[in-house]
Amino acid sequence: MTKTTSLDKNKIRILLLEGVHQSAVEHFKSAGYTNIEYLTTSLSGEALHEKLRDAHFVGIRSRTQLDDAAFEAAEKLNAVGCFCIGTNQVDLTAALKRGIPVFNAPYSNTRSVAELVLAEAICLARRVAEKNARAHRGEWDKSAAKSHEVRGKTLGLVGYGSIGSQLSVLAEALGMNVIYYDIITKLDLGNAHQVESLDELLSKSDIVSLHVPETPQTQWMIGRDELAKMKKDAILINASRGTVVDIEALEEALESGHLLGAAVDVFPVEPKSNKEAFESPLRRFDNVILTPHIGGSTMEAQENIGLEVAEKLVTYSDNGTTLSSVNFPEVALPAHPDRHRLLHIHTNVPGVLSEINRVLSEANINISAQYLQTNADVGYVVIDVDKAYGPKALEALRQVPNTLRVRVLYS
Numbered sequence: 001m002t003k004t005t006s007l008d009k010n011k012i013r014i015l016l017l018e019g020v021h022q023s024a025v026e027h028f029k030s031a032g033y034t035n036i037e038y039l040t041t042s043l044s045g046e047a048l049h050e051k052l053r054d055a056h057f058v059g060i061r062s063r064t065q066l067d068d069a070a071f072e073a074a075e076k077l078n079a080v081g082c083f084c085i086g087t088n089q090v091d092l093t094a095a096l097k098r099g100i101p102v103f104n105a106p107y108s109n110t111r112s113v114a115e116l117v118l119a120e121a122i123c124l125a126r127r128v129a130e131k132n133a134r135a136h137r138g139e140w141d142k143s144a145a146k147s148h149e150v151r152g153k154t155l156g157l158v159g160y161g162s163i164g165s166q167l168s169v170l171a172e173a174l175g176m177n178v179i180y181y182d183i184i185t186k187l188d189l190g191n192a193h194q195v196e197s198l199d200e201l202l203s204k205s206d207i208v209s210l211h212v213p214e215t216p217q218t219q220w221m222i223g224r225d226e227l228a229k230m231k232k233d234a235i236l237i238n239a240s241r242g243t244v245v246d247i248e249a250l251e252e253a254l255e256s257g258h259l260l261g262a263a264v265d266v267f268p269v270e271p272k273s274n275k276e277a278f279e280s281p282l283r284r285f286d287n288v289i290l291t292p293h294i295g296g297s298t299m300e301a302q303e304n305i306g307l308e309v310a311e312k313l314v315t316y317s318d319n320g321t322t323l324s325s326v327n328f329p330e331v332a333l334p335a336h337p338d339r340h341r342l343l344h345i346h347t348n349v350p351g352v353l354s355e356i357n358r359v360l361s362e363a364n365i366n367i368s369a370q371y372l373q374t375n376a377d378v379g380y381v382v383i384d385v386d387k388a389y390g391p392k393a394l395e396a397l398r399q400v401p402n403t404l405r406v407r408v409l410y411s
């Protein structure tokens with residue numbers, strides 16, 4: 001069924017979950033969007049579907065799963081904002097086939113993750129996690145055994161994107177040697193260099209840190225075999241996604257004493273809210289730093305993310321720009337003063353553009369500007385028309401075969 005939206009700003013409902021930063025709320029309000037529901041928790045199942053039914057825009061972080069059923073319930077949804085980097089919690093194809101662009105904040109929390117990982121690397125190399133736990137229990141363990149400086153040690157980065165490459169620069173400033181493994185050939189920063197294989201990285205690194213997205217290729221990427229290839233007394237840090245590391249295999253590697261320690265920020269199953277208990281077989285190890293998925297949780301990062309993603313949603317809502325959407329044809333559009341703008345999203349099959357132009361011409365509607373962008377599955381056409389034609393043009397566009405969604409934006 002073709003979806004049509006044609007609303008004034010104060011009727012556009014924005015649902016914000018997972019306690020996104022107030023900077024987002026303020027940005028929506030300053031742009032004239034007042035109809036905002038703000039929840040500090042994530043939602044799932046029927047509770048999520050119920051909230052989504054009336055929402056025109058939804059903002060989430062990493063916990064809320066937007067799967068096909070969620071999109072099916074979200075009849076009015078125009079766009080999704082992920083107030084984070086990862087978009088693995090969203091079924092991007094399900095969104096795309098309903099003409100819903102998904103936005104994220106690809107850079108704003110990267111520095112925060114890099115700083116945390118570096119701090120953890122130093123703490124683990126000095127065995128601070130264990131000594132801290134023992135001191136809390138009243139034990140005095142003053143010893144240099146197996147405690148090392150990180151200077152001169154090799155940091156192996158799996159994934160050399162925004163986070164991995166920043167970490168590389170920070171680690172070199174401490175005198176570390178950096179090697180990395182990535183599926184894409186990357187520009188080395190400083191003296192870092194790319195290695196040919198994951199095995200090579202694992203066998204050469206004193207500290208291995210994971211910075212890959214969750215994909216079918218990275219799922220359980222670090223299992224028993226990979227951990228066995230790491231040096232004796234090496235350290236593993238995972239602040240990427242919980243599905244990248246086989247936790248049972250990591251438990252065994254820690255139990256056997258093969259690894260000196262580990263830091264884990266992300267887990268295959270994470271509590272849905274701060275009220276739920278955290279279960280993990282790693283809880284029993286003093287030499288493991290466990291953090292509740294806070295790699296990107298700094299005031300600086302959250303404020304920037306709030307602004308960045310809210311701005312992308314407002315820009316899409318106000319003028320149709322989809323720049324930097326992770327699943328949608330990208331169009332950067334000028335403002336449309338004194339014009340109504342129509343957004344037509346359709347399945348990308350031959351002939352839709354000519355059909356659009358035919359129905360508009362038959363309805364005697366003069367087009368003042370037109371923009372088209374497609375990806376393999378979806379076509380996105382933006383049409384500016386004189387104000388007098390807005391509702392009539394909307395009606396005409398709804399008749400075009402293969403239409404997924406039509407919206408009119410008032411100026």
Ligand SMILES: NC(=O)C1=CN([C@@H]2O[C@H](COP(=O)(O)OP(=O)(O)OC[C@H]3O[C@@H](n4cnc5c(N)ncnc54)[C@H](O)[C@@H]3O)[C@@H](O)[C@H]2O)C=CC1
Nearest residue numbers: 085086159160161162163182183211212213239240295296
């Ligand atoms: N713990 C936390 O709070 C946070 C976790 N993250 C996670 O960190 C991940 C990485 O973030 P960024 O560096 O910003 O992403 P990015 O997209 O800039 O970099 C990812 C790198 O991984 C590489 N890669 C992809 N598949 C690979 C494979 N199979 N083997 C080796 N390399 C592979 C890519 O080519 C790319 O260079 C995010 O996708 C997210 O899941 C991000 C922010 C906060």
Ligand SMILES: O=C(O)CCC(=O)C(=O)O
Nearest residue numbers: 061062084085086296297
């Ligand atoms: O802070 C969050 O909610 C998620 C951070 C994260 O994992 C990401 O940005 O991908």
